[in-house]
Amino acid sequence: MDLDRPDQLLQPHARWMYAALDLAQQAFLEGEVPVGAVIVHEERIIGAAYNQREQLKDPTAHAEMVAITQAAEALGSWRLLDCTLYCTLEPCPMCAGAIVQARIPTVVYGTTDLKAGACHSLYQITSDPRLNHRATVLAGVLQEECRGILQEFFAQQRALGKK
Numbered sequence: 001m002d003l004d005r006p007d008q009l010l011q012p013h014a015r016w017m018y019a020a021l022d023l024a025q026q027a028f029l030e031g032e033v034p035v036g037a038v039i040v041h042e043e044r045i046i047g048a049a050y051n052q053r054e055q056l057k058d059p060t061a062h063a064e065m066v067a068i069t070q071a072a073e074a075l076g077s078w079r080l081l082d083c084t085l086y087c088t089l090e091p092c093p094m095c096a097g098a099i100v101q102a103r104i105p106t107v108v109y110g111t112t113d114l115k116a117g118a119c120h121s122l123y124q125i126t127s128d129p130r131l132n133h134r135a136t137v138l139a140g141v142l143q144e145e146c147r148g149i150l151q152e153f154f155a156q157q158r159a160l161g162k163k
Contacts, residue, residue, distance in 0.1 A: 013108050016040050016086040017142045020110070023050040023063065024088045024149050030055065034149045037063035037087040039071040039080065039104075046083070047071030063087060064095035068102050080104045088146040090117035090139065096125035100133045108138045110146025 016038055023036025027050035039047035049066035053059060064087055072078050084106040091099060091109065096118035099107060107119060107126060118125045119137045126135040 011141075013086065013138065013141045016045075016084070017088070017108065017110060017146075019045060019048065020063075020086045020088050021142065021145055021149070023048060024146070027051045027063070028149060028153050034153045035063045035087065035089045037067040037085060039067050039083050039085050041071070041075065041080075041083045046074035060094065062092065062095050064091050065098055068098050068104075072102065078102060084108060086141075088142075089113050089150065090119050090121055091126070092116040093118040093123055093125060096123070099126055099135055100131050103133050104135055106138070107135045108141050110141055111143050111150065112139065 019038045020036040023038070024034040027036060028034035032051040032054055034051070036050045037048070038045045047067035047070035049063045049070065051063050052061040052066060064085060067085070068080065071080050071083060080102040083104050085099060085104050086108045088110040090111065090113040091107065092113065093116070109119065112121045114121050116122060119127070120139060125131070126137050128134070
């Protein structure tokens with residue numbers, strides 16, 4: 001972790017969001033959509049991943065999905081109780097569904113996803129009272145940094161003539 005970062009490190013969630021941003025940066029460098037996610041349990045990271053859809057040729061290889069699998073393995077349970085998921089981008093419907101299925105109680109994300117967000121923007125899967133689990137969701141942690149890396153990536157992709 002870069003200790004020269006701003007005083008936001010004193011905020012309880014910024015520390016973990018910076019870890020997710022570091023993973024998003026790794027995704028960027030590898031040509032993946034720069035989204036990073038970490039899952040924290042008892043003040044330690046038990047799942048950490050970035051988008052790997054292109055590398056793995058797997059449409060489910062979102063940062064959150066890979067981190068959830070790692071966390072379940074670390075705890076030896078599919079129930080990720082007492083965990084917090086930190087993600088640089090608002091989870092999509094698939095990832096929000098996995099959050100509900102894994103019983104993750106808290107989700108913290110950086111920037112909204114107006115086209116596919118499933119916590120607040122487009123859908124509210126993580127808070128839908130019809131489902132058997134709901135998560136508390138906090139949005140906007142390091143929002144500018146999280147939005148900025150995505151904007152930079154897609155500007156670069158457009159300049160290269162990619163989709």
